[in-house]
Amino acid sequence: MKSLIKSDTKGRKKVLEPCLEPCPIERGMRLLGAKWKASILWHLKDQPVRFNDLARMIGGASKKMVDQRLKELEAQKMVKRTVLSERPIAVVYQATDFGKSALSVLEPLLKWTEKHHL
Amino acid sequence: MKSLIKSDTKGRKKVLEPCLEPCPIERGMRLLGAKWKASILWHLKDQPVRFNDLARMIGGASKKMVDQRLKELEAQKMVKRTVLSERPIAVVYQATDFGKSALSVLEPLLKWTEKHHL
DNA sequence: CTGTTTAGTAACCTAAAGTAAACTTATGAA
């Protein structure tokens, strides 16, 4: 993570180990940082929740957003989708163990935000 | 943070305490989650860094981006800008104490990302 | 005289992100 700057004999500067492509922090942010994503995951951490209930909980987000983020979370194996019944279709979403592991980031984030009144 | 669903006598559902406007997690993410923002802050956590050096370190980001994020971070009091000299203008940026407090989020994020090979 | 450095600005543009509202198919209730 240390990026060193060196000048050559002609005074031209260059960086050793530039953070050229997204470093872990950047990548992590891009995994969790999408709009509403962390909130959604947070709501699924304790109990399975049904789609419409979830959409209602995340009041500010449209169903399309919720749907999109759920699909991403599912693809990342952070959330599991379970069909309870066809016909009157019923579906629940819940955080996987891996999804819950992200709480090691979200919990400090929550604490930090509250502590500083942000 | 608990959003309860209740059905009334007629079976209509509604949510008590909907997460209507961005909850702390969401707000925190929006403060730290912009592209390159966390990376930039990370690079300023130990030593003051000059603008162009920083731009070189964050290889993937354009100067405009770096500049924009620095201004946001400055406005949020997470980074301090210091002019070392006019004429051949020289400027350094460094994380403030508040900026460093965000490491309580970024460090777990880094660990999480690396642990899971993301 | 040309090229480099400093710390940005400005203009322009595109791709992606997000929003709102309507629609679907089937079920159950008043």
Added chain:
DNA sequence: TTCATAAGTTTACTTTAGGTTACTAAACAG
């Protein structure tokens, strides 16, 4: 019969985020 529910999908936009390239002005190097 009309309304509400379920879990989305579709359409039709608007917004904004981000990228690219070129430019500034003053100073120094070869």
